[in-house]
Amino acid sequence: MDNNTVDPTCRQQPPLAIDIITQLDTFGIVLYSALTLMATLSVLVYLEECIYIYRKVSSPKKTAVVWVNGAAPIIATTCCVGMWIPRATMFTEMTSSSYFAIVVYKFLVLMLEECGGDEAFLRRCGKDTLRISTGPCCCCCPCLPRVAVTRRTLFLLKLGSFQFALLKTIFSILSIVLWTNGNFDVTNLEITGAAIWINPFVGVLTIIALWPVAILFMHLRNILRSQRIIPKYAMYQLVLVLSQLQSAIINILAMNGTIACAPPYSSQARGYLMSQQLLILEMFIITLVTRLLYRRRYDPLPPHDPHEDDNDQNTKIIMQCDNKA
Known part of the structure; x- marks a missing residue:
């Protein structure tokens, strides 16, 4: 297509919020209202769940549970804001991705707290070994040796996830600062652009x-x-x-022009809009499912018997003696 035939509005910035409101038809009003209602209900369900967790779950486990449960409603809320205010998409995406970076670390902490904490985990699994040939790094390397469960191993595991929570937030703030100065553009893939350096590095950290x-x-x-x-x-x-891979695929299709321009939305802005609308619906469903999983009390794990290994060893000795007799 000749460049002269391209609608000039397809090259403009995302529309203002007031432009969206004034151009909504009946279907648009119903769609935007329904998605806004879903995002609002997600937050309300999450708040009700937080009240239950703080009353019924012991500390520090409840802090990890609150962080992990907040991922879906936070993403739904930021997507709703970005849907109504397209020019704020940069800020909403960075906010949700930074929050989820913290959730990655908090889910690791949650698993340890389900065991009773770091000390209880070390007592229970201190004589075990960890298989490190798992995804997303080394699933194709089954020959890697197993690693003993020690305090140092546990520290490295926690550090590996914590670095993402810290550095992702730092790079998000840096990206916003560069974007306000005109130096950060996700569509600019030139070697002199900031996005070509920051995004791959954040991917490695992920x-x-x-x-x-x-x-x-x-x-x-x-x-x-x-x-x-x-x-x-x-x-x-x-x-x-859904929040990372699905959004990345839609945004790549938009940048390549696969997703058509629909004035007042450019191809990229329309890609962001589609991603946001899908995420609101998906995160609403996930919020309801996670409520069923976390808003209940589970029986605590049976205490680990420190003499269990000795008993197993004694049983083996007795069996060997019986066989000799």
Whole structure:
């Protein structure tokens, strides 16, 4: 298509909020109202769940539960703000992604708290080994040696996830500062652009942060089965895939022009809008599911018997003696 035939509005900035309101038709009013209602209900359900958690769950586990449960409603809220105010999309995306970076670390802490804390985890699993050939880093390397569960190993696992919570927030603030100065543009893939350096580095930090969570989950999934850790981990992974991978795919399609321009939205702005509307619906459903998983009391794990290993060893000795007799 010749450049002269392109609608000039397709090259403009995202529309103002007042322009969206004045141009909404009947279907648009119903759609925007329904999605706004979903985002509002997500926040209300989350607040009610927080009240329950603070009353029924002991500290410090309740702090981790509140952070993890807040991922879906926070993302739904930021998407709702970005849907109504398209020019704030940069701020809403950075806010939700920074929050989820903290959730990655908090989910690792949650699994440890389900075991009773760091000390209880070390007592229960101190003689075990961790399989590090898991995704997203080393799932194709089954030959990697297993790692003993020690205080140093636990510290490295927690550090691997905490660095993402810290550095992602720092890079989000840096990106916003550069964007206000005109130096950060996700569509600018030139070597002199800031996005081509910041985004891949953040991607590497994301993979490094997800690896310790996967390692710990693979080790604790049977121990914490009674705590419904598998569906909880599935919801955490689903939020990750939808908020990061799905949004990235839609934005790439928009930048390539696959998603058509629809004035007053450019292709990129329309891609953001589609992603935001999908996420509001998806996060609303996830909020309801996570409420069923977390707003209930589970029986505590049975205490670990420190003499269990000695008993097993004595049983083996007795069996050997019987065989010799």
